[in-house]
Every structure is written in C-alpha cells, then in structure tokens.
Amino acid sequence: MDYMTDHQLKHWFLDNLPDADFCSLRLTEEKKELIHVRKNVLEPVNTVEERGFMVTVVQGKGMGYGATCDISEVGLKTAVANAMDHCRLNQKYPLIDFSRIGFSNPSGERKRYVKTPWESVSLEEKTSFAKKLSENLQVSDQIVDWQVILEHKLVTNRYITSTGGDMVQAFSYVFPKIFVMANKGAETQRRSLGWIISDSRQGGWELLSEDKMRHTVSVAAEEALELVDAPNCPSGKMDVLLDSGQMNIQVHESVGHPLEIDRILGDERNFAGTSFVTPEMFGSYRYGSDLMNITFDPTRPYQLASYEIDDEGAIADKSYLIENGILRRGLGSVISQARSGIPGVANARAVRWNRPPIDRMANLNLESGTSSFNDMVAAIERGIYMQTNLSWSIDDSRNKFQFGCEFGRLIENGRLTSVVKNPNYRGISGIFWRNLKMVGNEDTFHVMGTPNCGKGEPNQTIHVGHATPACLFTDVDVFGGENQ
Amino acid sequence: MRDYFYKLADHAFQLADADDILLLNIRGELSDFVRMNNARIRQGGKVEQSYLEITLINGRKRISHSFSLLQSLDIDKTQVASAVENLHAKVSLLPEDAYLSYSRHIHSTEDIGKNELPDTQAAMDRILHSAEGNDLVGIYAAGLIYRGFANNLGQKNWYESHSFNFDFSLYHHQDKAVKSGYTGFTWDQNLFQGKMDQARAQLEIMKRDPLTISPGAYRVYLAPKAMGDLVDVLNRRAFGARDRHNKTSSLNRMIYEGKRLNPGVTILENTGGGSACRFQSDGFIKPDEITLVQDGTIKDPLVGSRSAVELNMECNGASAEETADSLEILPGKLRTKDIIPTLDTGLYLNNLHYINFSDVNSARLTGLTRFAAFHIKNGEIEAPINVMRFDETMYNVLGENLEALTAEQELLVSSNTQLCRHTECQNIPGAIVNDFRFTL
Known part of the structure; x- marks a missing residue:
C-alpha cells in the first residue's frame, strides 16, 4: 500500500471508475494552527494536518458516498465500494431521482487570497503578538478572565468528476477571537470580538493589524467594566x-x-x-x-x-x-x-x-x-x-x-x-x-x-x-x- | 485499531529523547450514516476516519500536533517520525507552560464492546418497512467508535464501542411531529417496534386541532428529554473549576451567594453508570462518580488537568472544557403512571429546542417547545400546542418551582455527530414545574 499524490489519486480514480452514471472525487487537505493565550499564559500550541477524500457515486435514481483518510489505492477502492453499496441501498428507497440531476464539470484553479502568508511569520512572533494583546486586556482587578485566540486554516479542495471536471480551490482563513470578562460580586459581564460573530476573513497575517487589535482590546476591557456597574436594559x-x-x-x-x-x-x-x-x-x-x-x-x-x-x-x-x-x-x-x-x-x-x-x-x-x-x-x-x-x-x-x-x-x-x-x-x-x-x-x-x-x-x-x-x-x- | 495504535505509540516512544514525555491520543470511527426524509433515503454513505495527536513535553514546555492516519503502518510510522521531529524543532521556541500537567500515575484501562451490530442494509429494511405510511425523518448512524491514550511512562488506555443510534421524528403536518430514538449495541426488533408504536400513538394526538396558548406562567411536565436539553446547556457553564474560580459560572449565585436548588435535586457526573470514555487526553482517569450538586447545594467542581495546576486542585479526569460527559440527575418519587393525573392541568413538554442563556448570571435560559407538546386539562390530554418561547431561570426550574421528579430516569445517549460520533450520555428524570414562564 503506497501513499498517493493528488495526481496518482486522480489517475487511479479515472482509470478504475465503477459502473455508474456519474462519479466525483472531492479531495481535501487542511492545515490548522491554533494560538491561544488565556490570562496572559500561552496554552499549548496545537497544529493539525489532515487529508482525506469523499467519493460520490450516482447510478440510476440512487446516490451514495464513501469517505476515508486512507489516501492509498486500497483506501480509494474501499471508498468506491462503500459508495456503491450506499448507492444501491438508496436505489431501493429513493427520495430523489438522481438520474434527473445534471452535475457540472468545472475546471481551473482558484488561488488562496493572501498578502502575508501565515506560515511566513515565525511562531515566536505570533505567540508574542497574542500575548501582548492579552496583557492589554488586564486593565483592572475586576477583569476576571480574558483570552486571545488566533486560528489559521489553510484548505485545498480538488474536485474531479468522471465526466471531465477537475478544479482546485485554495483558501486561507484567519479567525481572531478575543474575550474579556469583568466581575463584581456574583455579576459577570462579557465583551468580545469574534466569539460568535467575527471579523474572520480569507487572508493571512496582514489581517491582524496591531494598532486596530490593540484599540479593540482596550475598548472591550473598558466596556466590560462599564457593564458590571450598569443597570439592566429596560423593558x-x-x-x-x-x-x-x-x-x-x-x-x-x-x-x-x-x-x-x-x-x-x-x-x-x-x-x-x-x-x-x-x-x-x-x-x-x-x-x-x-x-x-x-x-x-x-x-x-x-x-x-x-x-x-x-x-x-x-x-x-x-x-x-x-x-x-x-x-x-x-x-x-x-x-x-x-x-x-x-x-x-x-x-x-x-x-x-x-x-x-x-x-x-x-x-x-x-x-x-x-x-x-x-x-x-x-x-x-x-x-x-x-x-x-x-x-x-x-x-x-x-x-x-x-x-x-x-x-x-x-x-x-x-x-x-x-x-x-x-x-x-x-x-x-x-x-x-x-x-x-x-x-x-x-x-x-x-x-x-x-x-x-x-x-x-x-x-x-x-x-x-x-x-x-x-x-x-x-x-x-x-x-x-x-x-x- | 488498538494494536495498531500501540505499535505507532511504541514507534514514537523510540524516537523520544531521554528527557521527553510523549502523550499520544487517537480517535476514530468507521460509521455508516443514512439520512432519511419522507421515509425514504435522502443521503447515505460510510466514513472511515482516524486521527492521531502527539504531544511533546520537554522540561516545562509543551506542544501538540494532530494528523489523519492512513492506517498503513509504514506510512503512518513515517508520519509519526516527522511529527516528533517537527515538534522537537518547535518546542524550544515556546515559553515554559505555567500550567503544565499530565498524569504521572500509571493507570491503564481497557473498555472494549462486542460487535453485534446489524448489517446496515438489514437495519434500513426494518426501519423503512416499519415506517411505511408515515412521514419519517431522521438519521441512522452505526459502527465502530474508538479512543486511545498512551504515554511513554507506560500508561495505555483503550475505549472501543460498536453502537447504533437511530434518531427520528414522525411528522403529521408542518411543525406538528413526534420525536423518538432507538440506540443500542444489538438490534431488538420488539424494542424498536415498541418505540415506533409509541411514536405513532403520540402522532395521533398531534393530529388534533392545536391550541395557541397566551404568554404567561404555566404548570408544566418536562419529560426527561426536555429536562436533558435544559441541563445540557446549563452544563456548558456551570460545574467547571475554572468557571467557578473566574466567577464566570452560570451558578455564581449558588457558589458565591449561598443560593440553593430544591433539596430534592442531586446532580452527578456518573462515569461508572454512563457510556462515555473514562480517560481524558492528558491521561487522567475519571472516578466512577463526582457529586456536582447534593440535595440542592453546590458541591465538587469538574477539574481539568490545567485548572488543577492553576488552581492548586486535584484533577478529577475532566476534559479541558470541564463539562460533565455522563450527567445524571437522581430520580424523585413520582411514578410514570401518575404524571398526567398529578399535572392535572398544564403543559406536557416532550422536547425543547434551541436553548441558550438569556441571562447567564441568573442561569436564565430561553428556548422553544418542539415536537410533541400537549395541553393537559383535568388529567386528560386535550390537544397539541403551537410553538411557544420560554424564558426561565434554572433556579426556578430546579429550585422553588420544582414540585416533583419522576422515579424513573431515561438514559439519553448523545446523537451528536459533530466531527465524529460522540459517546456522552445523560440519565435524567422528568419533572413537574410550577409557573414556567412563556413569553412569545
């Protein structure tokens, strides 16, 4: 069993297509880095790398999928067989007549939208940036919890079809998150950036402007303190x-x-x-x-x-x-x-x-x-x-x-x-x-x-x-x- | 996968320097997922996924890397070697970890369930034949789930379960429906048929003309699933040592102001009686039982490994999130047959929906009724009700407005399939609660 490159995977897939009306192979590679500073202490840095694919098969009225992170000939063969099994099961109890669906065959390449690639910045610089922001959040003893999280994700998707499609899309995402909690007695209030709704975007390190982020954390901390003394919203x-x-x-x-x-x-x-x-x-x-x-x-x-x-x-x-x-x-x-x-x-x-x-x-x-x-x-x-x-x-x-x-x-x-x-x-x-x-x-x-x-x-x-x-x-x- | 994991672990340990500590965690599944709508198959497939996380601790520095496994030993050994090398290169760039923590006490465990699962096609035949004539929606998820831990101090832990979870609803019209589920390790056709028959019987009631109730306070019966939905949200910010220390817990008023719940309320993290994995990613093992609330009074917190160092406490096997994975509320005395007569007039709520805090400091939650929600009049089911929003504090639900907990609990196995199939569970009784507030 050998590790397959994208190129080998594509050719093996196209050379060994199952007996089906339409097949697609969606291959995804994802790299993630998470930098998390909580109360000025750097949490263990965590990186993730994963690679896997999903084979989708359409035959008659049915559709089925098989997905695996086993990027090998055996993995591909198994995924195709699993997709076919599920396609047959779907044919027996079809909700949708998939034979009526026309799938596209796109081709081309979408490059990631980035000015300063995340990986071009050293780990020390990234951790130090997060730590400085964290230190700016601790403006009072009433600040009881504060965190800065910088998450980066690099994703490459390749979509190949049995009918001639082959398109690659690359993405670089940055997810900055900041929160600060202020407390008085049993009353605790939060201000945050990016916890639920975020300034997350496609891009690289350029998205994290130090001046803007410093201003944000300073306002967030002051507003959290204002909230613990504020009256309830009227009805x-x-x-x-x-x-x-x-x-x-x-x-x-x-x-x-x-x-x-x-x-x-x-x-x-x-x-x-x-x-x-x-x-x-x-x-x-x-x-x-x-x-x-x-x-x-x-x-x-x-x-x-x-x-x-x-x-x-x-x-x-x-x-x-x-x-x-x-x-x-x-x-x-x-x-x-x-x-x-x-x-x-x-x-x-x-x-x-x-x-x-x-x-x-x-x-x-x-x-x-x-x-x-x-x-x-x-x-x-x-x-x-x-x-x-x-x-x-x-x-x-x-x-x-x-x-x-x-x-x-x-x-x-x-x-x-x-x-x-x-x-x-x-x-x-x-x-x-x-x-x-x-x-x-x-x-x-x-x-x-x-x-x-x-x-x-x-x-x-x-x-x-x-x-x-x-x-x-x-x-x-x-x-x-x-x-x- | 257990032996495969231990081979990879041994390989990693051979690559460790003398002063390295290596922690390895594996998680994976081989699962069938079949999604249904209108009692037909909408989307089905099989997913095989396996991830290894390697944590390198050198001195007081720590770093981790996770990657997907191909399950080809030579290739995965190469991946392990490359990961260990990269972690060595990076760890020196990091500051010392102030809250470095891992289990130094060697405690190996093994929990391996038998594979007695039905063939997925056979299970689908049974489900869809039984559902003929009904508008069934749901998912059948089944297969192998595994978790493993090993460190180079000699500890090895393995959890392996072969289970199925059929989570479904039967619909009448628009949002009028009944929710049910069948989970287990071996398929019992009689048990399954009983669940379907019970759901169909409730669906008949859902066909009656619905009532629209006005906002206000109502006497309600919260069935175990509805109570479980409430407690599930509370659990996110209630029992952790870090939240308690930082004063960010939703139970701050119990912790810092002596507020109490009803003396009939005892809440446990009951790992011994649950289905969740017993070990966590730093090698700490959960005890059989942790008492979170006893007789209405706040008790022990859930302590994760990093909090233990930060707060100078003993880690009790909690995950980094410090939430209960096998949460149990001890039962009361109300018998199932007495629920409706005792409720007499009020609302019988089987399920709740989209619950969130509306005021964390007061443990106040908002959410909605969903699925089989009935109006009960003089001890009889009158009609289903149209959707209503509630906004109520748990200090009332489990406090002064709690009239009774049922003598029977229900084991609720998580149907969560986020990232991979989950293993958490709850063991929860139903409850009669007075003056439960509806707002919209």
Whole structure:
C-alpha cells in the first residue's frame, strides 16, 4: 500500500471508475494552527494536518458516498465500494431521482487570497503578538478572565468528476477571537470580538493589524467594566438600532436558515428544523420593508465563504435572494433546485472531506442603504443601540426569535445616553423585517461572518460570511436580565 | 485499531529523547450514516476516519500536533517520525507552560464492546418497512467508535464501542411531529417496534386541532428529554473549576451567594453508570462518580488537568472544557403512571429546542417547545400546542418551582455527530414545574 499524490489519486480514480452514471472525487487537505493565550499564559500550541477524500457515486435514481483518510489505492477502492453499496441501498428507497440531476464539470484553479502568508511569520512572533494583546486586556482587578485566540486554516479542495471536471480551490482563513470578562460580586459581564460573530476573513497575517487589535482590546476591557456597574436594559416596545455584528446573526437566523431549500423540503426536520417559507412564496412574498435587499455573494475574495465552485461543482455567482423586500430566490443547490423547482444558488457545501455537501449559506449579505449612523440615532425618540451578539435562539420554523447582546446604550430624544446591561429583544421574523425603518450606509457596513453555523445529519459546523450595515427597526419587544 | 495504535505509540516512544514525555491520543470511527426524509433515503454513505495527536513535553514546555492516519503502518510510522521531529524543532521556541500537567500515575484501562451490530442494509429494511405510511425523518448512524491514550511512562488506555443510534421524528403536518430514538449495541426488533408504536400513538394526538396558548406562567411536565436539553446547556457553564474560580459560572449565585436548588435535586457526573470514555487526553482517569450538586447545594467542581495546576486542585479526569460527559440527575418519587393525573392541568413538554442563556448570571435560559407538546386539562390530554418561547431561570426550574421528579430516569445517549460520533450520555428524570414562564 503506497501513499498517493493528488495526481496518482486522480489517475487511479479515472482509470478504475465503477459502473455508474456519474462519479466525483472531492479531495481535501487542511492545515490548522491554533494560538491561544488565556490570562496572559500561552496554552499549548496545537497544529493539525489532515487529508482525506469523499467519493460520490450516482447510478440510476440512487446516490451514495464513501469517505476515508486512507489516501492509498486500497483506501480509494474501499471508498468506491462503500459508495456503491450506499448507492444501491438508496436505489431501493429513493427520495430523489438522481438520474434527473445534471452535475457540472468545472475546471481551473482558484488561488488562496493572501498578502502575508501565515506560515511566513515565525511562531515566536505570533505567540508574542497574542500575548501582548492579552496583557492589554488586564486593565483592572475586576477583569476576571480574558483570552486571545488566533486560528489559521489553510484548505485545498480538488474536485474531479468522471465526466471531465477537475478544479482546485485554495483558501486561507484567519479567525481572531478575543474575550474579556469583568466581575463584581456574583455579576459577570462579557465583551468580545469574534466569539460568535467575527471579523474572520480569507487572508493571512496582514489581517491582524496591531494598532486596530490593540484599540479593540482596550475598548472591550473598558466596556466590560462599564457593564458590571450598569443597570439592566429596560423593558417595553421601542426602536432598536442594531450594529453590524448583531445584524449578522439577525440575517443568519431569520433570513438565511429559512431560505435554505433543503429545510423547505423537509430534510432538516429531525434536527435543525423546517421553515415558515413555502415554495409558493418565491416571487411574491413580502419578507421585509422596501429597504431590505439580501444577496448571496461569493465574489468578494476576502469574505469568509467566497469560492468559485461549490462542493458539487456548480459555478458560484452573486444573486439577489430578496429584492426591495420581495422574496425572489432560495438558498438551494443544483439538487435542491431540481427537487423543488425554486431558483437557487451554488451553495452545496461540506465542512470537510468526511461529510457530504448540503445547502448552506456561504456569504449572505444585507446590502447597505443610505442612512448615516447619526441619522439613525437622531430618528429615535426612545430606543436601544445594541452591539455584539451574546445569545441567540429561534424556533424550528424560524419565526419566533430572541437575541441578546453584550452591550446596550439607551437612545433618548435622538441622542445616545447611558449604558445598559443584558439587552435582549424578541420578535417574529416576518413582522420584524417589515418594521425595518432605516438601513445604514457604507460607513456602517462591515464584512464579517460566523465560524460556527450548525446543521445537517451527520452534523456539520461550517463557517459562513455575512456583511451588513447597522439597521433601525421599530416597535420591537425589548427587555433586560432577571431582576434579583 | 488498538494494536495498531500501540505499535505507532511504541514507534514514537523510540524516537523520544531521554528527557521527553510523549502523550499520544487517537480517535476514530468507521460509521455508516443514512439520512432519511419522507421515509425514504435522502443521503447515505460510510466514513472511515482516524486521527492521531502527539504531544511533546520537554522540561516545562509543551506542544501538540494532530494528523489523519492512513492506517498503513509504514506510512503512518513515517508520519509519526516527522511529527516528533517537527515538534522537537518547535518546542524550544515556546515559553515554559505555567500550567503544565499530565498524569504521572500509571493507570491503564481497557473498555472494549462486542460487535453485534446489524448489517446496515438489514437495519434500513426494518426501519423503512416499519415506517411505511408515515412521514419519517431522521438519521441512522452505526459502527465502530474508538479512543486511545498512551504515554511513554507506560500508561495505555483503550475505549472501543460498536453502537447504533437511530434518531427520528414522525411528522403529521408542518411543525406538528413526534420525536423518538432507538440506540443500542444489538438490534431488538420488539424494542424498536415498541418505540415506533409509541411514536405513532403520540402522532395521533398531534393530529388534533392545536391550541395557541397566551404568554404567561404555566404548570408544566418536562419529560426527561426536555429536562436533558435544559441541563445540557446549563452544563456548558456551570460545574467547571475554572468557571467557578473566574466567577464566570452560570451558578455564581449558588457558589458565591449561598443560593440553593430544591433539596430534592442531586446532580452527578456518573462515569461508572454512563457510556462515555473514562480517560481524558492528558491521561487522567475519571472516578466512577463526582457529586456536582447534593440535595440542592453546590458541591465538587469538574477539574481539568490545567485548572488543577492553576488552581492548586486535584484533577478529577475532566476534559479541558470541564463539562460533565455522563450527567445524571437522581430520580424523585413520582411514578410514570401518575404524571398526567398529578399535572392535572398544564403543559406536557416532550422536547425543547434551541436553548441558550438569556441571562447567564441568573442561569436564565430561553428556548422553544418542539415536537410533541400537549395541553393537559383535568388529567386528560386535550390537544397539541403551537410553538411557544420560554424564558426561565434554572433556579426556578430546579429550585422553588420544582414540585416533583419522576422515579424513573431515561438514559439519553448523545446523537451528536459533530466531527465524529460522540459517546456522552445523560440519565435524567422528568419533572413537574410550577409557573414556567412563556413569553412569545
């Protein structure tokens, strides 16, 4: 048994194709480095290298997959046999007629988007950078826990088909995370960067600007201290102004997931849930106010989930899902489009080689509007400005949501005033989006994302990109923490 | 894989310098995953994956590297040699580890389950024939899971399990459905059929016209799965020594202000009675039992190896996350047959959904009803309810508003397949709780 190069693997695969209508080989190589400083102490540095592949076979109405990290002739032969076994089982109980699906045969190469490669920076420099940031977080004895995490991931995907496709895509991701906790008595409050919604992007060491990061940690520590002395967020119906970070999760949970066509088709009903969106809504349903424009956009090379083809070979391009508030298109791959008849996008994604592609969000953005931040504050008589997601929850049809943020500030008579802790709000997706009153301009627009979007059976936690401006919503049910 | 792992470990130990400590951890699986929708197969396949992590400790410095294995001895030995060489080259660049910790006490263990699994095709035939006429959605995951640890002090630990987990729902219409599951090591057709019949019976109730209830406080019965869902989220930030020390625990008010739960509540990490792996990645072994809450009062924390050094405590085998892997709530006295008569009028909640903290300092959780949630009136099931959001503190659920825990617990084996199939479990009773708050 010999270790095979990509080239050998490709040729063995193509020379030994099973008796099937279509086969693909998706080979993934991943390298990760994790630098973690907790309370100024460097945790053990951890690196990961993995290589594996998935063979997918389509024969008649059936499809099956076999995945292994055994990159050898024996491994490939076994994976093909396993895929064929599952394909035959699927033929016996088919949900989908896979013979009707036309898969693409992409070719070419996508190079990683990076200026300063992560590996060109020494381990000492990276650990020292994280340690310095950590030291800047400890500004008071009331700071009881603080952490800095720098994670880098280098991924190469090669997608080969039995019908002539062969495309390589390379990605370099940086996931910076910072959090700081302040305490007084039994009350502890957090400020963070990147814990749930992050500034993670495709790129290299250049993304970690020392000045910007130092400023961020200093603000985070001071705001955590402010929060432990702050009163609870008031309760009542009022306006809320959400920063770009919180808008990320609002879009993610109440727009992204309900538009996934596999959810609409019921695949996720045992796990992630279903959707209040039904096939007949596409083309006419008013999802939000006229100001709401949602795009699937894989074209910004530095955004977290930008790519040229998805994991089933479909070419990715920018599309409007919601235009001027009207639902136009779903988040569905080639397979989901064929099953549902709903127009979709190239969003079949797998978290790595050992999981099959399913409908995912990739980059899902809210296009910016024309209002400045000051215009939006000035338009509010009584409301809350909420920053940085802390808590998120939504029902299985993606209707009744509740979100909590780390940091709140009252807005009174058009002016930002005092800080409040535990700002929470809840609502129902459709009603909430139709109450979108103002959309921030480019100055309030940030390209971000989340590293942890969970879905699928078997489970897959994948990174998705979001870019949003700050937004103003009216008539929102706001409340704070428990009264002690 | 056990012998293969030990061969790789021996090879690594031969490459170690005299003053090196090497810790090796392996994890892997050979699993079938068959996903179903509308009682047909949506997506199925087999995954074989195996990862080795090598940790090098030299003096007070420590570094780790993980990689996927090909399971070809010569090639994997080469990978091991290359990893050890690279770790040697890098470790000198690092500062000393202030919280360096690994088990110096040699404690070898072996836990190997028999392979009595049904053939996947046969299992699918049984499942899908039984589901004919129903809208079944779910996943059948089955196969081998293994974990191993070895160090060059002479410790060896091995865990190997051949299990299946069929996690499923039967749907009536839109979100009206019943959730169930069947897990085990050998297929018992009668047991499986019983689970399907029970789910179908509940599905009949779900066909009644649903009630929409108003926000407010309700008397509820939380079935073991619903209670397990709540405790699962609490477990993420409740019992760890680090959270307790840093005052970041959701149970701060119990730890620092003497707040107590209901005296009938005792919570354990019951490794001896659970299905989770007994050893952790630094070689520490979990005791059979750790009492986390006793008679409503906070007790021992879960102490990971690094926290043990940082906080000058004894490691009790907890993972780095310091969460319970075999969490048990001891039972109460309410018999299963008495649940609905005792509830009398209120809500019977089988499952909860998407739970998260809404105020960590008050252990307040928000989430939603899901699947079979019924309105009970005068001791009779009246109708299913439409989805409702709750927002309630665990100090009420397990504290002053807790009326009764059931005498029967349910063993809930994790259906989590994140990265690979998991081994955690919970052993949880149901509970009758007063004034459980619904908000939307």
